[in-house]
Amino acid sequence: MPDKLSLPLDDLLNGLRAAGEATRVRLLALLRQSELTVKDATTILGQSQPRISRHLKLLTEAGLVQRFPEGSWVYYRLADNAQGGLVEALLSRLDEDDAIVARDRERLDAIKHAQAEVAAAYFRAHAEVWDSLRAFHIAEDAVESAMREALGEEHFSSMLDMGTGTGRVLELFADLYDSGLGVDTSHDMLRVARANIERAGMQAAQVRHGDIYSLPVTGQRFDVVTFHQVLHYLEDAPGALVEAARVLKPGGRLLVVDFAPHKLEFLRTDHAHRRLGFSHEQMAGWLGAAGLELVSVRDLPPPAERPDEAGDPLTVTLWLAREPGTSSHSQVAAEPAKEVA
Known part of the structure; x- marks a missing residue:
């Protein structure tokens, strides 16, 4: 170097x-x-x-x-x-x-403290919605644990989180990467993410405003790209996957976390979901069209005990794919795609 x-x-x-x-x-x-x-x-x-x-x-x-x-x-x-x-x-x-x-x-420090207070107020204003949605699927800590298992504990150089929101995924993997970048179109969420990054002391992470269909990362390539509960908001989910594939390094990995198909129409009308989940076959087709190889699929069904008002439960699915080049992760990614219930 x-x-x-x-x-x-x-x-x-x-x-x-x-x-x-x-x-x-x-x-x-x-x-x-x-x-x-x-x-x-x-x-x-x-x-x-x-x-x-x-x-x-x-x-x-x-x-x-x-x-x-x-x-x-x-x-x-x-x-x-x-x-x-x-x-x-x-x-x-x-x-x-x-x-x-x-x-x-x-x-x-005084400015950062004031910004953190603004971020906390933003969380409080939206907490009711987030808490109500969590009742429909498995606890988020279980999802995060599954994400860590999917990518493993081997250190890698660079990470890109698409639609980063509060920056939680950057924080989840902060001990594994040398540099992390989160991209989002929401100025409000980016302010929250910056406050969270500052609070956690994540000097290797940053967030940036940008369009995930046309990423503001000219010349940059990443070892890992993630979509955490983002694709169901998009008009063109396949297009976002193509753009993610474009910025992967040879042998780089793409992790998608989203819902399996469901019938909760209110998520479309009340919470701006564009798609009511994705099937294994649909996602595999999109990933293949983006030039990626599907490595594994894992479903995380909702807990057996959940509030009666939750209605139709939501299954969270993790799809792991790779760019078909070679890298230090190729020996892991070369395994055939497998489904884990």
Whole structure:
């Protein structure tokens, strides 16, 4: 692996010039801890929006910082490249107890606390719906345990969670990947996910606004891609699977978790479900059309004891597929597809 700090002379000089200013050093120190918007930075540093925007523009042009537009907002974070490694090296010499740096850190913590409170309020506002839906299928901890079993405990480099919602899947597998990315179209859910990532201290994870039919991941490939209770909301579930397959590394794995066919029409009318579950045959056909090999299928039936008002129960199904190239996981993925009740 190339040294993360190795840079051509011109890039090194440009990076040093860009970082060589007090406000920009403070910005880099903050971005080392968390993603920021311009609004966050202006609040913390007490400077005007045009001034902060100019500093961030210079840092971005020098390759030290990356920007991710999300609707009318733009999130900034340290670059994950050699220039980012340069920033890490420079900031490692910064005194964390410096009065200015410590005050910036306190203001950042205050902002994050306020955002966490907003996220908690959002959860409370939707808790009634989520709790009522859980009565129809197996407990979520059992689903998560099955997801861990499906992917195994072997470490992998990169993960993409499609329709990440609250970022729970990124948290579930945080001990297995080097970098995790969640993509979602909902700004509200992304704010919740960011608060959860911050709370859990998941420095290797990030979330990004984007269309899962046209992913904002130019040039990136992933070892694992997941869909957790997402496909039933989509108009074009097969199209989403094709896009997921496109960004898998050779031998990479795709895990889909969703409902088996059911008759709960109210989920369509009241909760925006576009499809009432998926059969084994239907999903196998879609995965094959996306160029993937089906590895295993597992059904998780609802518990025997459930509230009477639950009506028709929901079975949760896990489909594991792989890109038919070779990788360190090929010896696992090469097993023929199997169904587990």
